[in-house]
Amino acid sequence: MKPPSEKSAGRRKSRPSFEPLQPHEIELADFFVRMAGILGVPRSVAEIYSLLYVSSGPLDFDHIQGRLGMSKGSVSQGLKFLRDHEMILSVKEKGARRERWQPTPSLAASLVALLRSQVLPALEQAQPSLQRVLADVQKLGAQPEVIERLSRLNRWNSRALELAPLLLPPPGA
Amino acid sequence: MKPPSEKSAGRRKSRPSFEPLQPHEIELADFFVRMAGILGVPRSVAEIYSLLYVSSGPLDFDHIQGRLGMSKGSVSQGLKFLRDHEMILSVKEKGARRERWQPTPSLAASLVALLRSQVLPALEQAQPSLQRVLADVQKLGAQPEVIERLSRLNRWNSRALELAPLLLPPPGA
DNA sequence: GCGTAGGTTCAAAAATTATTGAAACATCAG
DNA sequence: CTGATGTTTCAATAATTTTTGAACCTACGC
Structure with missing residues (x-):
């Protein structure tokens, strides 16, 4: 009647089975989810980032999937988003097949990149x-x-475009 | 077979019928809708604000409803939102029944109020x-x-809370 | 090459968010 | 007061966004 105990011996090629999230991991995820919400970033992306953020080492695809269920x-789309916005880095170990992910060192820089990608295109498109x-x-x-x-709106938009490179410097600057 | 012509003489208590939006009104609305989207403000709210923004005088409830269809x-919820965030003002004419709305003089101040209301509560809740x-x-x-x-995240959050009153000054400051 | 671990894509389903409209409420002129 | 006008509320519906999962690539070790 009961499913085979997860930790029990019968480990053929058992699907690894991961620990459920700890209370503090859930609480941090809530925080990131809320903040992400303000910027319109989906929950799943925030959850992935949060998990990497509290984890000691880099995590691979299956770990992320398993722990977050x-x-x-x-997971694939979330990692893509985080990659595209330079919020995570992959740590390739030589001879290893899979990639492992960790947050980029600076959350500040990550947020700037995120803002950039949202605001700049809008400003540029708005001009004409x-x-x-x-x-x-x-x-x-x-x-x-x-x-x-x-007129004032126009001036604002122009100035915002001029200032943007200063306030939201592109990655390589 | 055809409905009574809208402009024709038979004006009993005819529903007023409003002009459809002009091309430039639509283009401005697109701009505001896009910008609002970044902050998670719904389309209908942006459309109302945009219409008031390009209109010469203050508009009343029915005008807004009619022109935006x-x-x-x-309309009620949109006006409430804009009121709550101090983005519009009502111009009460004496002896008139209905309220008429126009944008507050400073869009900048409006945006600050909007940001405040989104970011501050999140920061405060995050602290503990x-x-x-x-x-x-x-x-x-x-x-x-x-x-x-x-630790860094905590320090950030604290400093953001300290700085908030400076960067996002509350209305009466 | 071949098989497979590792990951991506994308159409369909689920979840969330915005809009509608009819009923309820408020307020003012008479 | 009373009746009409003006506005709000909110449950139901519509639109949009997010998530899922199965099919499909891709590259690497063998």
């Missing part, structure tokens, strides 16, 4: 759009009040 | 949590590396 797909809108309302003879608002 | 519920996690891993005798990471 999440699907292969999610805002200029068109301003031109339109001028042509249509809108109230000075509205023209003033839109 | 959105439900009463959405992070301290517990740190205490736990110390008690459990984790690697110095992990303890160091969590």
Whole structure:
């Protein structure tokens, strides 16, 4: 009636079976999940990062999947996201097949990269759009009040684009 | 067979019928919707703000609903959100029944209020949590590396809380 | 090459979040 | 008060986002 005990001897090619998360691991994950939420980063990604963050050494794919109890797909996509945003590093041991992951040394740098990737494209895309809108309302003879608002918005956007490289320096700078 | 022409004479208590959005209004809305998306603000809220932003005078409830073609519920909730975050002001004309809305003078201040409301509570809630996690891993005798990471996270959080009032000053400061 | 460990992709399912609209509530003019 | 206008609430629905898992690549050791 009971399933074969997980730790019991019969270890053929047993699926490894991982420890469930400890209370402190869960609490930290909650923290990261909340913060990630503000930036629109999905829960599973935050959970992966959090786990790597409290773990002593780098973890491989199966460990992550096992301890978090999440699907292969999610782990793969989550690691991709974290890689793309330079939030984790792989530690390749020579002669080893699988990659093992750990957080990059600086969480600050990671957050900057994340912000960059969200904000910069939006600002860049906005530029021509805002200029068109301003031109339109001028042509249509809108109230000075509205023209003033839109001018200010335009100036803001331009300045943000100029400042961005300083506040959110690209990786190699 | 055809519905009574909207502009035609028969104006009993005709539902007012509003102009569809102009191209430039749509383009600006796209901009605001995108920006709002970064902060997790719903589309309908961004659309309302955008409309008020390009409009010459303050608009009332029905105007907003009519021009954006959105439900009463959405307009009500959207205005509530914008009010709560001090992004719009109502202009009460004496003797008038309905309220009319316009954006607050400073979009910058609005954004600060918005950030505040998202980030501050998260930081405050995190404080005790992070301290517990740190205490736990110390008690459990984790690697110095992990303890160091969590200490830094704690320090960060504390400093962010200290700095918050400066960077994100509360309304009356 | 061949087989397989290791990982990715992506369509379908689940979970979450936003919107709607009808009923309830509030407030003001008469 | 009363009735109409103006607004909010909230359960139901729709839209969107996230997760899953099975099929599919890919590269390496043999």
